[in-house]
Amino acid sequence: MGDGRPQGRLIAWPWGCDAAPPRGVIIQGLTRRMLDKRFIRDNPQAVRDAVAAKGIDLDVDELLQLDQENRKLQFEVDEAQAQRRSRSKQFAKADEARRAELRAEQEAFDRQLKDNRERLARTGARLAELMLATPNIPWSGAPVGPDESANVVLRTVGTPPRFDFAPLDHVELAERRGWAEFARARRVAGERAYALVGDLVLLERAIHSYALDLLRTQEFTPISVPALVREEPLVGTGMLPKGREEIYEVPADDLFLAGTAEVALVGLHAGEILEAGQLPVRYAGISASFRREIGSASRDVRGLLRVHQFEKVEQFVLCAADEAESARWHAQLLATAERILTDLELSYEVVECATGDMGVGKFRMNDINTWFPSLGRYRETHSCSTLHDWQARRANLRYRDPDGTIHFAHTLNNTAVATPRLLAALLENHQTADAGVRVPGVLRPYLGGRELL
RNA sequence: GGUGGAGUCGCCUAGUGGCCGAGGGCGCACGCCUCGAAAGCGUGUGAGGGGGCAACCCCUCCGUGGGUUCAAAUCCCACCUCCACCGCCA
Numbered sequence: 001m002g003d004g005r006p007q008g009r010l011i012a013w014p015w016g017c018d019a020a021p022p023r024g025v026i027i028q029g030l031t032r033r034m035l036d037k038r039f040i041r042d043n044p045q046a047v048r049d050a051v052a053a054k055g056i057d058l059d060v061d062e063l064l065q066l067d068q069e070n071r072k073l074q075f076e077v078d079e080a081q082a083q084r085r086s087r088s089k090q091f092a093k094a095d096e097a098r099r100a101e102l103r104a105e106q107e108a109f110d111r112q113l114k115d116n117r118e119r120l121a122r123t124g125a126r127l128a129e130l131m132l133a134t135p136n137i138p139w140s141g142a143p144v145g146p147d148e149s150a151n152v153v154l155r156t157v158g159t160p161p162r163f164d165f166a167p168l169d170h171v172e173l174a175e176r177r178g179w180a181e182f183a184r185a186r187r188v189a190g191e192r193a194y195a196l197v198g199d200l201v202l203l204e205r206a207i208h209s210y211a212l213d214l215l216r217t218q219e220f221t222p223i224s225v226p227a228l229v230r231e232e233p234l235v236g237t238g239m240l241p242k243g244r245e246e247i248y249e250v251p252a253d254d255l256f257l258a259g260t261a262e263v264a265l266v267g268l269h270a271g272e273i274l275e276a277g278q279l280p281v282r283y284a285g286i287s288a289s290f291r292r293e294i295g296s297a298s299r300d301v302r303g304l305l306r307v308h309q310f311e312k313v314e315q316f317v318l319c320a321a322d323e324a325e326s327a328r329w330h331a332q333l334l335a336t337a338e339r340i341l342t343d344l345e346l347s348y349e350v351v352e353c354a355t356g357d358m359g360v361g362k363f364r365m366n367d368i369n370t371w372f373p374s375l376g377r378y379r380e381t382h383s384c385s386t387l388h389d390w391q392a393r394r395a396n397l398r399y400r401d402p403d404g405t406i407h408f409a410h411t412l413n414n415t416a417v418a419t420p421r422l423l424a425a426l427l428e429n430h431q432t433a434d435a436g437v438r439v440p441g442v443l444r445p446y447l448g449g450r451e452l453l
Numbered sequence: 454g455g456u457g458g459a460g461u462c463g464c465c466u467a468g469u470g471g472c473c474g475a476g477g478g479c480g481c482a483c484g485c486c487u488c489g490a491a492a493g494c495g496u497g498u499g500a501g502g503g504g505g506c507a508a509c510c511c512c513u514c515c516g517u518g519g520g521u522u523c524a525a526a527u528c529c530c531a532c533c534u535c536c537a538c539c540g541c542c543a
Contacts, residue, residue, distance in 0.1 A: 075503060078512040085474080085512095088524045092471045099523075106523050273500085398500095406500085 036393070037067055040134065050137040053144050053355035063130040070127050073120040080113045132241060135360040136390040142364065143354040150354035151367070156378075157338065158347030160371045165433040169374030170424035171303040174200060176435050177453075180304070192293065192307045196420065199453045203426065203437075204311070204419045206446035208286065211313040211340060211416040215284035218336065220315065225264035227288045228255050233267030236395030238361035238387075245294045261285035261314040262413045269318065270395035276402055279409070280329070281318035284416065286311070304420035305372075305379070313416040320399065321389050321407040330364060330386045333414035337368055337382045340416060343442040346429055347371040349378045361390045373428045381422055384414035 040047050041064065048060045084106070091102050143150045174180035179200035185193040196204060212222050234240040234256055239247065248257035258264060265285045274281070289312050300306035315336060317329045334350070341348045351367040358365040364386045369378030389408035392398070398406050430438040437453045444451060 071503065074512080078503065081512060085524085088471080091523050103523055110523090 037131070040064065041067065046137055047134065050135045053138060053142075054135045054358070054360060055146055055356045056133065056135050056360060058130065058133045058135070063127070063134070066123055066127045066130065070120065070123045073116060073123060077113065077116050077120055080109070080116065084109065084113065129241075132235070132394070133360070136363050136388060138355045138358060138362070139364045141352070142358065143352060144356075145354035146356040148354065148357040151357060152352045152354075154350045154352050154366070156347070156349040157342065158345075158371075160347050161373065161429050163373070163431075163433075167373050167428065167431055168435065169303070170427040173427050173431055173435055173437075174304075182303070189308075191301060193309075194304055194307060194420065196423075200423065200427075202447060203439075203443070203453065204423055206439075206443045207344075207417050207419060207422060207426075208311065208313055209446045210343075210442055212284055212286070214336070214340065214343075215282075215313070215315060215416060218282070218332075220282040220284040222284045222286065223265070224286045225261050225268070227258050227261075227264070227290065229258045229263055229267065230255060233263050233270060233395070234258070236270050236397075237263050237266045237391055238359070238394060239263060242360065246292050248290050248292055257290035258287070259291045260289050260413075261287040261312055262316060265314070265316045265413070266391055266395050266397065266411060269397050272397060273406060274318075274397075274399040274409070276320065276399055279318065279320050279399055280325075281316075283314075283316040285314040285316050287314075288312075289418075304424040307420065310418060310420060312418045315414045315416050317412045318392075318397070319410050319412070321392075321410050323388070326363075326386050326388060326410040326412060329410075329412050330366075330384060333412055334366055334368075334384045337384060337414050337416065341368065341370060341381075343440065344422075344426060345440045346425055347378075348381070358385070361387050361394075363388045363390070370422070370425045371429065372425055379421075379425075381418065381425065382415040385412060387411050 040060070044060055044064055050056075051058050051060060087102055087106055087109075091099060094102060143152050145151075168176065171180070171182070175182070177199070179197050181195040181197060182193075185195040188195075216222065228250070231240065231254070234247065239259065247259060250256065262285070264287065265283050269281070289310050291308060293306055293308060296306065315333050317333065319325050319329055338348070338350070348368050348370045351369060353365040353367055362385050366384045367380050368382035368384070370381040371377075372379045388410050391411045392408040397409050397411075399409050400406050426440075427437055430440070432438060432452070439447055439451055439453060447453075
């Protein structure tokens, strides 16, 4: 990696300047085999701790017990199956009398086998359910706490703008300039709907083009992926089974509207065994994203901050199962997001997310919050996550080492740009006294050189 | 939306109920041969789970899931994907 944009000064890495260093050896052993049943068997306490730190509803002891029972049943069924096969072999060579005998024997035997099979299916299903609820073990540097209130600000970069006039919020500004339709859009599509108009559309495209071009210089392959997806990739990424109410469903076709391109990006390689030489896979994924926002009903209903449908360029990395490598990519993804905000001349803060905020599958998560003058505070615009092999295990996404051994890969993702929220930030931060908007230098080439909208 | 065809161990392919717990070719790896190589010859060549201190052994997987049968790659049903043609369409 590394293409000469480390921005190392800003990056608290490897382990975060404000956080304690991890207990390396222990953490390494732990995370490398996370979600592996053998790991859970060998380190039940580590899993219990993670469950507690992340506030997850999971009975680890039930899981262990089921695992044991499941293996016992599997063993019995295997043995029985071996017998059944040998009996079937004999049948071909037997005479009629012997055949009748074998048939009778087999029948009784099959009842037992069938019974065991059913029990195995039941324990297996329950075990799978619990396994899907098993969290990744968070890195030791993450603040422990129930929710985002425990998050820690690592650093603040840039300065919020000072206005010598009364600044507008992005809704007032957009409406004054005829850049957005809210009332009409809501007649069409209900609450939180919006339509961008005129220069604001051009600005949105400019931001996406700029982000895509920046990522291309880092050898990220632009890829435009489905937002309308099946259930499997949602389970594979960890969006399901928990979190169902946040996702739009299209029941007539058994499809869902993904909340992020990450779903398709992981899904693209699910079930594959890549060659080590193909790694790292780097995508700049673009797609529409859909969220029901059920958990935040009636919050931020005004404007462009929290909408049901938005557009993203997503950074995504699929790399070898090496913690140091994943850590380097995490740093790079974060640095790129910071670079984007710096280029857009926006002030932001980088946050170390607490265990209760980071979600079940994550090892580490850093949010970036961008300054919004109308809110008088920083508000999330980016989220950078390392999942180690937790996601790859679910998606059965593996690679083969040169020595022939097969491993689950590591996955990471981070927003590059998500609009229209980021558009709102640009409008508010770069507005002029007469309701114009100054265009940051990096976007001008995408807007025919215009310096002011 | 309709009709027809197809999905086998990296690739190509054999295979129509027990001899397929999958044969052949290509590729790949190792060995022999060679000064070296090619050719030739030989051997090997997937994934997952489980048992055993171990050498090793067992089970599952022929797109996926069910079913029929003593026995399924092979027969039946549903689904998925691909191909062809027809219809519709940004």
